[in-house]
Amino acid sequence: MTPTGAPRRLLMVMPYSQFVRKAAEAGFEVWAIWDPALREQEYLDEVAEHARELLLTDFSDEAGLRALIAETVRTHDIGTVLHLGAEESMPPAVAEAEALGVSPNPASAVTVLNDKAAMRALLAEHGLSVVRAESAGTVEEVAAAADRLPLPVVVKPARASGSRGVALIRDAADLEEWTDRVTEAGLAGPYLVEEYLQGPEFSVETLSADGVHHVIGITAKHTTGAPFFVETAHVHPAPLGQDERGAIHAVVIGLLDLAGYRFGPAHTEVILTPRGPRIVESQTRLGGDRIPLLIETASDYDIEAAIFRTLAGEPVEPPTPRHTASVGFFFFPAGRLESLEGLDAVRALPYVQAVHFPFSAGDELPPTTNSFTRHGYAVVDAESPAEAADRVARVRGLLRANVRDAVLAAPKGSLS
Structure with a gap:
């Protein structure tokens, strides 16, 4: 309109x-x-x-x-x-x-992209990025769907973000743990139960104008893997071959076309399976986890500013990356933080573009169960993905947390 x-x-x-x-x-x-x-x-x-x-x-x-x-x-x-x-x-x-x-944008486009179950149904209807899945309104219906689908399956709230309520269900014990966790967190349905997709994971940032979708960049995503899939690091640009990149472009642009999305950013997560790329989810916003800063560090392209330049009528010109950028997240034992050493040394490193540690002595470090309970991050620039990984490792090695009453046996759903 x-x-x-x-x-x-x-x-x-x-x-x-x-x-x-x-x-x-x-x-x-x-x-x-x-x-x-x-x-x-x-x-x-x-x-x-x-x-x-x-x-x-x-x-x-x-x-x-x-x-x-x-x-x-x-x-x-x-x-x-x-x-x-x-x-x-x-x-x-x-x-x-x-x-x-x-x-x-039509409201219908925003709704279908942000709702994981609605998005999955739209893709299935048109035979694009087909994934075997069922919607479930309650945790009881999740259990019934898990019985019908071949295990393992992934279950997630259809409208939550940040890895909240995501789990791999391999058996009855996993299902019981997930049920307790989403109930305690108040993560109500609907839920999506779908086949377990295996392969490397990527985040795709797009900027749309007048219904034309431009891929601004693809970021490789590293996670803890099963069962909770919490992101541990991202690398931009993703090290991909031309054919792989083209296949990912096609499936993401196909989704945005089917949804009727007209303008603005979208953040779409994709797994490159042996059967080709499969869409995990999409949102009508920029990616989190400092992905815009990764793009700017690698390409000198400010995707946030580009949204408003595009709204003002300027054409979208996707960037060409010249460097590699990575964000690495911090994971410490849960407990009361007595002290943290090395933060100033990290800030002094010439390749560190940003560092965030939002805790002070006396604060409680929570167990990490999703993206919102990680303990901070650092963004680095580099000349290659390997150098970026080395630099993230050095940053993590410099930080030494003294945590009192640390959780010795991590509770279900947490990361040590």
């Missing part, structure tokens, strides 16, 4: 602070909507710094969010509404924007 308001007036829902700054640098007047329960005041002040106005609301109140979007669009003659943040609050925001004629 063609936006009807002033083309340079942009309303963003849940925009990260750098998005507002980069949109303003691209020539947009920006209004921003945030839920104050999700960020501290200091961060909201950063968002407000480059916005015409920062508006606050409760994202769990869908009717209230839609009403605020409608009022802001009408009051300020907004030309475009974008939501590039977390998926949970996207459906009401995009639905309202579409109803007002100011969404660059």
